[in-house]
Amino acid sequence: MSRIPTKDCPICGKPASEAARPFCSTRCANVDLNRWLGGDYVLPGTEPADPEEIVEHIEQITKH
Ligand SMILES: [Zn+2]
16 A cells, blocks of 8 residues: 655645645645735744744744
């Protein structure tokens, strides 16, 4: 039984997870979603910065 090959997360480059494909996590999925919704995802008070920072920000918003 072969697994479906997973692509790397387009946001951070980590291996995608089955739960959040094609992303590695829901955090990266949210990053991508925000990019689409807002074009440029600019955080108030921060520079438009790199995905890592965006992920951290979303993690704070969506922390469980
Ligand atoms: Zn990722």
